[in-house]
Every structure is written in C-alpha cells, then in structure tokens.
Amino acid sequence: MRVPRWWQELDQDVSRMAPAIAVAFTTGTISLGGAISFLPGIITSDASSHNFLVEVGVGSALLALAVSAIFVGVRLWFRRRRLLDSRGTAYIVNESAKTWTYEEKRNFSTRIQTEFAHIIRVPGPDELGSNWKWPLDENAHKWSGKVDELVYAFWAVQYNDNQRTRNSLFIWAWWSVSLAFTLRAISGRRGLVLGIRRRPSEGRAGRLDPEAWREPPKSFTIDPSLPDVGAPGAIWKATANFGSDDPTAKNAASPKPATLLLVRMSPGAWGPIPPGDETPAQPIHLTLRDAGGNTGLTGTVDLEFREWRAFPDTRHHAWENYEPLAQSAARWISAVWRERGGVVLLGMVAMPEAVAGIGILATQMGESWPEHLWPVMWNGHGGPMVIPDLDLGRSATRYWNHQ
Numbered sequence: 030m031r032v033p034r035w036w037q038e039l040d041q042d043v044s045r046m047a048p049a050i051a052v053a054f055t056t057g058t059i060s061l062g063g064a065i066s067f068l069p070g071i072i073t074s075d076a077s078s079h080n081f082l083v084e085v086g087v088g089s090a091l092l093a094l095a096v097s098a099i100f101v102g103v104r105l106w107f108r109r110r111r112l113l114d115s116r117g118t119a120y121i122v123n124e125s126a127k128t129w130t131y132e133e134k135r136n137f138s139t140r141i142q143t144e145f146a147h148i149i150r151v152p153g154p155d156e157l158g159s160n161w162k163w164p165l166d167e168n169a170h171k172w173s174g175k176v177d178e179l180v181y182a183f184w185a186v187q188y189n190d191n192q193r194t195r196n197s198l199f200i201w202a203w204w205s206v207s208l209a210f211t212l213r214a215i216s217g218r219r220g221l222v223l224g225i226r227r228r229p230s231e232g233r234a235g236r237l238d239p240e241a242w243r244e245p246p247k248s249f250t251i252d253p254s255l256p257d258v259g260a261p262g263a264i265w266k267a268t269a270n271f272g273s274d275d276p277t278a279k280n281a282a283s284p285k286p287a288t289l290l291l292v293r294m295s296p297g298a299w300g301p302i303p304p305g306d307e308t309p310a311q312p313i314h315l316t317l318r319d320a321g322g323n324t325g326l327t328g329t330v331d332l333e334f335r336e337w338r339a340f341p342d343t344r345h346h347a348w349e350n351y352e353p354l355a356q357s358a359a360r361w362i363s364a365v366w367r368e369r370g371g372v373v374l375l376g377m378v379a380m381p382e383a384v385a386g387i388g389i390l391a392t393q394m395g396e397s398w399p400e401h402l403w404p405v406m407w408n409g410h411g412g413p414m415v416i417p418d419l420d421l422g423r424s425a426t427r428y429w430n431h432q
Contacts, residue, residue, distance in 0.1 A: 046105050046108065046109045046112075047109070047143060049105055050102050050105045050106050050109065053098045053099070053101045053102030053105065054098070054099065054102040056094070056095075056098040057094075057095045057096075057097075057098035057099035057102060058095075060091045060092070060094040060095035060098060061091070061092070061095035061099075063088075063091040063095075064088045064089075064091035064092040064095055067084045067085075067087060067088035067091070068088065070084045071084050071085055071088060113145065113146040114146060115195065116144065116145045116146065116195065116197065117145065117146055117147075117195030117196060117197060117224075118145060118146060118147040118148075118149055118195070118196055118197065119141060119144075119145040119147070119148050119149070119197045119198075119199060119226070120149050120150075120151055120183065120186070120187070120196065120197065120198050120199070121138075121148070121149070121150045121151065121199050121200075122151045122153070122179070122183070122198065122199070122200040122201065122202060122210065123150070123153070123201045123202075124153050124163060124179065124200075124201060124202035124203070124206055125163075125201040125202050125203065137228070137229060141199075145197065149186050149187075151179065151182050151183045151186055152182050152186075153175075153178075153179050153182065154175045154178045154179065157178065157182065159175070159178070161175055163175070163202075163203055163206065165406055165408055165415040165417070167320075169318075169320035169321075169406075169415050169416075169417040169418065170320045170321045170417070170418040171418070172205075172206075172320075172417035172418055172419040173209075173321075173417075173418050173419045173420065176206060176209045176210060176213065176419060177213070179206075179210055180210060180213045180214045180217065183210075183214055184214070184217070184218065187221075195222075195224055195246070196221070196222060196223050196224060197223075197224045197225075197226045197246050198211075198223050198224065198225050198226065198385070199226055199228040200225075200228070200381050200382070200385055201228065201381065202381060203406065204377045204379060204381060204384045204404075205377075205404035205406060205417070205419055205421065206419075207381045207382075207384045207385040207388065208384050208385065208387055208388040208391075208404075208421055209388065209419055209421055209425070210385070210388065211223060211225075211385045211386075211388030211389045211392075212388040212389075212391050212392060212421065212425060212426060213425060213426075215388075215389060215392045216392050216425070216426040222248060223248075223385075223389065224246025224247065224248055225246060225247045225248075225249065225351075225382045225385050225386055225389075226244065226246045226247075226382070227244055227348055227351075227380075227382050228382075244348050247348075247351055247352050247382070247386060248389075249352055249355055249356075249385075249386035249387075249389040249390055250389075250390075250393070251356065251390060251393050251394070252352070252356065255352060255353045255356050255357075256353050257353070257357050257360075258339050258350065258353045258354055258357045259294075259337055259338060259339030259354065259357050259358065259361070260337070260338065260339070261335065261336070261337050261361060262335070262336035262337065262338050263308075263336070264333060264334070264335050265309070265311065265312075265313055265333075265334040265335075266312055266313070266331065266332075266333065266334070267289065267312060267313035267314070267315060267331075267332040267333070267334040268312060268313070268314055268315070268329055268330065268331055268332065269287075269289070269314075269315040269316070269317050269326075269329070269330050269332050270314070270315070270316045270317070270328070270329050270330075271317050271318070271319055271324070271326045271327050271328060271329075271330060272318060272319065272327055272328070285370060285371030285372060286333065286369050286370065286371035286372070287324075287326060287330055287331070287332050287333070287371055287372040287374070288332065288333045288334075288335065288365065288366075288369045288371065288372070288373050288374065289315075289332045289333070289334050289335070289374045289375075289376065289405065290335050290336075290337070290362060290365060290373065290374065290375050290376070291334070291335070291336040291337070291375075291376045291377070291378075292336075292337050292338075292358045292361075292362070292375070292376070292377045292378070292379055293336065293337070293338045293339075293340070293377075293378040293379070294338075294339050294340070294341075294346065294354055294358075294377075294378065294379040294380060294383060295340065295341065295378055295379070295380075296340045297378045299376055299378050299407060300315065300376070300407050300414055301313050301314065301315060302336070305340075313334055315332070315414060316413040316414065317374075317405065317413060317414050317415070317416060318413045318414070318415050318416065319403075319416045320415055320416060320417050320418055321416070321417065321418025321419075323401070323403060323416070323418060323420065324372050324374070324403055324416065325372070326372060332374075333369065335365055337357075337358060337361045337362075339354055339357070339358075346380065346383075351380070351382055351383050351386060352386065354379075354383050355383045355384075355386035355387045355390060356386075356390060358379075358383070358387060359387045359390045359391060359394065359398075362375065362387075362398075362399065362402070363394060363397045363398060363399070366398075366399040366402075367397070372401075372403070373399050373401070373402055373403070373422075374402075374403050374404075374405050374416065375402055375403065375404055375405065375421065376404070376405040376406075376407065376414075377404075388421075391421075391423075391426070392426060395423075396423065398422065398423045398426075399421075399422045399423060400422050400423050400424055401420055401422040401423075401424055402420065402421040402422040403416050403419075403420065403421070403422075404416065404417065404419055404421055
C-alpha cells in the first residue's frame with residue numbers, strides 16, 4: 030500500500046509530531062467518550078427498533094475513530110521517541126559571538142529545542158567569567174589555554190549526559206578553534222564519538238539556513254573509499270616579515286624550511302591571495318605576528334606558499350561532500366608536511382564543520398599528522414596576520430592523551 034506523502038513528511042518531522050500526537054489523543058479521547066455515551070441506549074433499546082440500529086452505527090463509527098486516532102497517536106509517540114533517541118544530545122559551541130547575533134541565537138535555539146532529546150550549551154571562557162572574545166591583539170598568546178577551558182567545559186557537561194545517546198555538535202568558532210577543539214576533546218577521551226552537524230551561517234558565500242536536524246551528522250572517520258576532491262594549486266615563493274612592519278628587517282635564516290599552507294573550500298580572498306582563481310601579485314609579501322613565539326622565526330623570512338583548493342559548483346558545498354573535503358584536505362596537509370618538514374603554518378577559508386572534521390581526522394592519522402602546526406589568522410581587514418599560541422599539531426594530541 031502506498032503511503033501518502035504527507036504521512037511520510039510527518040513521520041520525519043519531530044516538531045510537527047508533537048501537535049499531531051496531541052490532536053490524535055484528543056480526537057481519540059473525545060470519540061471514545063462519545064462511543065461510550067451510546068452504550069446505555071444500546072443496552073436498553075429494542076434490537077428491532079430503528080433507534081437501536083442508528084445508535085449501534087454511530088457508536089461503532091465513533092469507537093472505530095477512537096481506536097484509529099489512539100493508534101496513530103501511540104504510533105507517532107513511539108516514532109518521535111525513536112527519532113529523538115537517534116538524534117541524541119545536541120551540544121552548541123558558540124565561540125564566535127561577533128558574527129552570531131542575539132536574534133540568530135534565539136531563533137536557532139527555539140527551532141532545535143524540539144528536535145533533539147537534549148540541548149546542551151557548552152559554556153566557553155567568556156561565559157565562565159574570563160571576558161574572552163578570541164582577540165588577535167596582545168592577548169593572542171592565551172588562545173591555547175582558552176581552548177583547554179572550552180574542552181574541559183565540554184567534558185563536564187558531556188559526562189553528566191546520557192552516554193548511550195549520540196553526541197551531535199553545532200559549532201560557531203574561528204576555524205583554528207574548531208580544529209583545536211575536536212582534536213583535543215577526542216584525544217583526551219578515547220572512544221568519544223562526535224557527530225558534526227551543519228548549522229545556519231551568514232558567510233561570504235551568502236546565507237545558509239539548513240534544517241540541520243533533517244541532515245545526518247558526519248562522523249569524519251578515515252575512509253579509503255571516499256573520493257579525493259580538490260587539487261593543489263600553484264607553489265609560490267613568499268617573504269614574511271615577523272614581528273616588524275619594516276620590510277628591511279634583518280633576515281633570520283631558519284635552520285629548517287618554512288612553509289605556509291592555505292586550504293580554501295570557497296573562493297573568498299585570504300590576505301594577499303585574491304578571490305577565485307586570480308593569481309596573486311608576485312612576489313607575495315606577508316606581515317605576521319607570532320603571538321606565542323613558537324615558530325622561532327624573526328625578521329624577514331623566505332616562505333614556500335602552497336594552496337589546496339576545492340571550490341563548490343554552486344554557492345555552497347553539498348553536505349554529503351564535507352567528509353571527502355575534510356579527508357582530502359587533511360591528507361594534503363600531511364603530505365606537504367612529510368615532504369617539507371620544518372616550520373609549517375596553516376591558513377584556511379573553510380566551513381567550520383569541515384574544519385572540525387579535520388580535527389577529528391587528525392586524531393586518527395597518528396604520526397602522519399604534523400608534529401607542530403601553527404594557524405595563521407586573518408581578520409579580513411588590514412594589519413598583520415596573527416599566529417596565536419595554539420598548536421594544531423600532533424604534539425597537542427600527545428599532551429591530551431596523558432590527561
């Protein structure tokens with residue numbers, strides 16, 4: 030028997046199920062009461078009378094309606110519970126307050142409230158009293174410790190949640206915070222499985238407002254069967270001025286090669302790299318500030334600049350492409366690091382969910398993942414790019430493995 034389309038849609042929509050369940054049980058209760066009300070008349074009436082046949086007919090119809098409505102209500106109630114249990118707990122990490130307005134927060138929180146078994150907001154450093162907005166100023170040397178605070182907060186709320194249900198993550202954050210968060214959270218809790226879900230965004234590619242609960246979460250597990258997507262771009266020579274705006278600063282000869290990698294999953298500009306397929310002006314000049322002093326580079330340093338790109342055919346990548354994108358980008362980062370060694374810097378123009386997926390994949394790559402990997406953050410405006418004190422490399426996973 031062909032199932033009506035409206036029933037198929039209702040069978041997957043938790044928010045519509047709740048009122049439908051209420052209507053079904055209300056209809057069933059009223060109809061059952063009506064059917065029962067005919068029972069005394071049926072008992073006392075003459076079986077051969079016209080009224081008897083009418084009362085039996087109407088009472089039977091009401092009883093059938095009551096049974097059908099209650100059956101539908103019970104069926105929807107169990108279906109709703111199964112859907113909620115399969116979706117599990119939704120954790121919201123909001124560490125990008127400047128780009129996520131109060132109205133967006135309220136609308137999104139309201140919409141997902143009925144779509145998951147539990148909604149848990151992970152308190153970040155700012156909510157824990159640190160007055161922290163992930164600055165790129167003189168406080169950028171604190172980023173690593175603040176990511177640690179965020180991870181500890183997630184562990185705390187996740188520990189008290191039902192461990193048998195799926196963990197879904199919605200994340201708003203700088204790309205480097207997304208990567209570091211999943212890298213450290215999973216490295217310190219072996220066996221923890223995070224399903225990344227796509228959330229609404231207002232990015233360079235325009236508005237994206239998916240009904241995220243309808244899309245399956247992505248687990249980002251290394252899968253050799255996934256297709257390789259994207260492609261390495263040209264290799265350029267670049268010079269970077271560390272710690273000074275003076276282009277004539279003394280050259281600091283690095284004992285090891287220095288490489289700047291750029292992963293672009295959208296055609297937006299990044300620092301000196303123009304949007305789309307345009308070729309940047311040669312030679313490429315960068316001004317970088319190493320907030321944590323971790324690279325050991327000072328003065329004017331020669332860099333090899335490499336790009337990997339995978340632009341969408343439309344304004345946004347399809348959700349089913351996020352896992353191949355993350356895996357292909359992670360493999361490219363690994364391959365270049367193994368080829369070049371030395372100091373590796375990383376910039377990104379990518380979706381936070383795909384970047385979080387790269388962090389998850391890094392925990393599975395072992396020694397293939399770079400020992401140290403330093404993010405280069407661009408604020409989208411002028412001024413120097415900043416390297417916050419936030420190691421995205423394998424050394425960070427070893428530290429968290431011993432927690």
